[in-house]
Amino acid sequence: MGKVLNIIEFLEKQDLLKDKDQFWWPAYGTFEVVIGAILTQNTTWINVEKSLKNLQNYLTLESFITLNLEDLKHYIIPSGFYNQKSQRLLELAYNIKNQFNSFENFQKNATRIWLLEQKGIGDETADSILCYCCKKDELTIDTYTKRLLKLFDIEFKTYIQYKIYLEDGIENNWQILSKRYKNNKNLCYAQLHGMIVEYNKKERLKNV
DNA sequence: GGCCAGGTGTAAA
DNA sequence: TTTACACATGGC
Numbered sequence: 526m527g528k529v530l531n532i533i534e535f536l537e538k539q540d541l542l543k544d545k546d547q548f549w550w551p552a553y554g555t556f557e558v559v560i561g562a563i564l565t566q567n568t569t570w571i572n573v574e575k576s577l578k579n580l581q582n583y584l585t586l587e588s589f590i591t592l593n594l595e596d597l598k599h600y601i602i603p604s605g606f607y608n609q610k611s612q613r614l615l616e617l618a619y620n621i622k623n624q625f626n627s628f629e630n631f632q633k634n635a636t637r638i639w640l641l642e643q644k645g646i647g648d649e650t651a652d653s654i655l656c657y658c659c660k661k662d663e664l665t666i667d668t669y670t671k672r673l674l675k676l677f678d679i680e681f682k683t684y685i686q687y688k689i690y691l692e693d694g695i696e697n698n699w700q701i702l703s704k705r706y707k708n709n710k711n712l713c714y715a716q717l718h719g720m721i722v723e724y725n726k727k728e729r730l731k732n733v
Numbered sequence: 734g735g736c737c738a739g740g741t742g743t744a745a746a
Numbered sequence: 747t748t749t750a751c752a753c754a755t756g757g758c
Contacts, residue, residue: 550739566740572756573739605754609741647741667739722739 528677529694530701533717537705541723542716549719550657556628557584558658559621562650563614564604575603586628590618613645632659648684656718662710664692665718669725676730691717 542549552558560580564573579600583589592600598611620643625631640651648666655663666687674680674687681687695702695713706713724730 562739565738567738567753568740568755569738569757571738575756603755605738605756606740606752607754609753613741645741649740653739665739669739718739725739 527694527698528679529691530698532673532677533695533698533702536717536720536724539720539724539727541720541727546719548657548712548715549722550653550715552584553657553715554632554660555584555658556586556589559617559654560584560589560614562653562658563610563617563645564601566606566610566645566650568604568606572604576601579603586618586621586631590615590622609645613643617643617645635659635661637663648688652688653718656711656714660711662714664688664695664714666691667718667722669721669730670718672730673721673724 547553550558550561552561557577561573561577564576577584580589580597583592583600592615594611594615597615598607601607601610601614604610621628621631624639625634635655637651637655640646640654641648646654652663652665655661656665666684670687670691671680679690681690692714695710695717699710702713703710706716
């Protein structure tokens, strides 16, 4: 019944997020989130930070699209898969520019469907871009979410089933949760995924 | 030295 | 519709 609320309260008790990390993802609401979302695929955030630092002059959409492939490749070596990721990032940036014209317009009008059509963006990356870059009410599911839910005897087959289960659970308990999350569902989704990632860094959930 | 990271795309069974 | 594998660096 109220399992989702139990899980959220379990995480809240662990005190996993620092006050300054309101939305958990660094550079929340900027184009940098798009870059980070691709770079962090199967990669530690420490290594992503090294690449982001190399890219410090190219973190806006307008500056990013001035990069050439070889330079970009070089800058993102620390976060691995640099041949794929450089290609996919540049193509994604061009598509955003061509189809939405501006980053602000992309933030406003990006959809899950459109993102999933882009090469290099799957379910998880799509949701993290929607939530942390576009500020939409979309919850990100990852391997850790699935492992954590398994501890509470909850298991599904598909990504979407996990997403619906948790989003519905939050909706059904929103009267309680809204007070803690400033009546902002995006903040709740942002922090929930963040808490789960941080919980795993701490506890190292194994896939049993 | 082996395993894992804030996954995705492709191809084969 | 599932499974296996490539993609690559760096921390533990």
